[in-house]
Amino acid sequence: MHDRTHFTPDITESDRIDRLRLIRSDNVGPRTFNALIAHFGSAREALEHLPELARRGGASRSGRIFGEAQARAEIAASQRLGVTLVAPGEAAYPPRLATLEDAPPLLGVRGASDVMGRPMIAIVGSRNASGAGLKFAGQLARDLGDAGFVVISGLARGIDQAAHRATVASGTVAVLAGGHDRIYPPEHGDLLAALLEHGGAISEMPLGHVPRAHDFPRRNRLISGAALGVVVIEAAHRSGSLITARMAAEQGREVFAVPGSPLDPRTAGTNDLIKQGAALVTEASDVISALQPILARPVVLEAREDDDAPLDFEIDPTVRDRIVSLLGPSPISLDDLIRMSGLSPALVRTVLLELDLAGRLERHGGGLVSLV
Structure with missing residues (x-):
């Protein structure tokens, strides 16, 4: 089993610095970044026009523009941690993530060199999971890992960590809500260290960034975006895992849900997902058979309709x-x-x-x- 994609050549170091400066400047998110690059042709040219554009938009004062010395310092500090900042299309950038409209223009990646190019399946769920939920998450993750998939999740308590721990040997990817040096929850530092040998970790946040509540939904779009599909195991109503499932559907990814007792509030969300059309999962073969046709198609990075x-x-x-x-x-x-x-x-x-x-x-x- 393999996942093919068309890679663009590696970008130059000076372009990497300019891209980092642009995405770290005030009020520049991934969509704004892409619009600026599409119009001006380069990050350097876009940086020149930021103050004028902000003034036209009604800003009372110019937003902060990330300096070149700051960018060089962040790249050097990242390298000391073993983190590489990669752009969409480069070999270490998860290929399916690169196809998103709001893909991070630079992604901090560390771990095994080959893991990001392999096909991924996300497993997410409740932080206060039941014993049965934790056991099933471990078994499902292990079976998917044995079938050649990389399990991707959010390093959270509960279902996430159970899925990661079961696939340390076969390859698992943790998506961080904060910087690579600000692990949340802190007690999962040992798990992260263990999974980096055969797996990896990714973050779009700068070093030193402590995750806040609104960073987690942002992180969730990376979990679903990098994967072929998302399996939800135990999720209460209005939970973060349901946000991930919704994002997966918006991104055109497959959504799977594990059924649970109608009497357990922890499975109310997953049962609702099944009612809404998510594929019901009781074993790994349910996931694998649904993904086989998608795996047969190469991942192609195409110019987006409005980019030109x-x-x-x-x-x-x-x-x-x-x-x-x-x-x-x-x-x-x-x-x-x-x-x-x-x-x-x-x-x-x-x-x-x-x-x-x-x-x-x-x-x-x-x-x-x-x-x-």
Whole structure:
């Protein structure tokens, strides 16, 4: 079994520094990063225009631009920890993760050199899992590992750690919500050290970043995005594992759920997923048979539809006002903004980019935006 992809050549070291400077600058997230690169052609050129774009978006003062010395220092500190910062398309970047619209422009990767290119399956679930749930997670993970899959999860207490521990020898990947030097929970430091020999760890966060509550949903999109599919074992209503399942569905990944007793609140979420169409799992073969057709297709990194669409920086202030007036606290889609404003996609996307860089725009799942 193998997972094929088309790799782009490694980027130059100076481009890596420019990419790091851009993604670490204020108000630049992965989608904004991609829009800037698509228009300006390079991270260096985009950095030059950041202050002007933020000013146009209504920023009262320029956002912080990450300095070259800071970028060099972060790369050097990462290397001392055994962490390499890789771009989508490079060999150490998980190929399926690279196909996401909001794939991290640089990903901190450490561990075994070959593990990121192998096919991955995510196993997630409750932090306060039952004994039966923990046992099943270990057994399922072990069987999937024996079948050649890399098990990817979030290093959390409960189901995550059970899945990781069962696949230390076959290869498992931990996705961190904080920096590589800020492991959460701290007691899983020994598990992380053990899994790095045959597996790996990834994070989009800078070194020193202590994970906060809103970092975990962001981390979850990487767990599902790098995988062919997500298996949920025990999840209560409104749990983080259900967020991962929803993200997996939005990303076009397979969603699997393990059924549980209707009397146990820890399995209410998984039972609901099955009602909503998730594939029911009682053994590894249920997962493997569903993934075989997907494995047969190569992963191709393609230019995204709007990546080549030019932005338009010659904007009349009344046009900007018209778009801003259509925005509010309720999320709205780009297509609706274009239709309601009667303006070109290039104009609307440009104004959204300016608002984003000014810290006035919030991006939601499914391409929705709202004013902060």
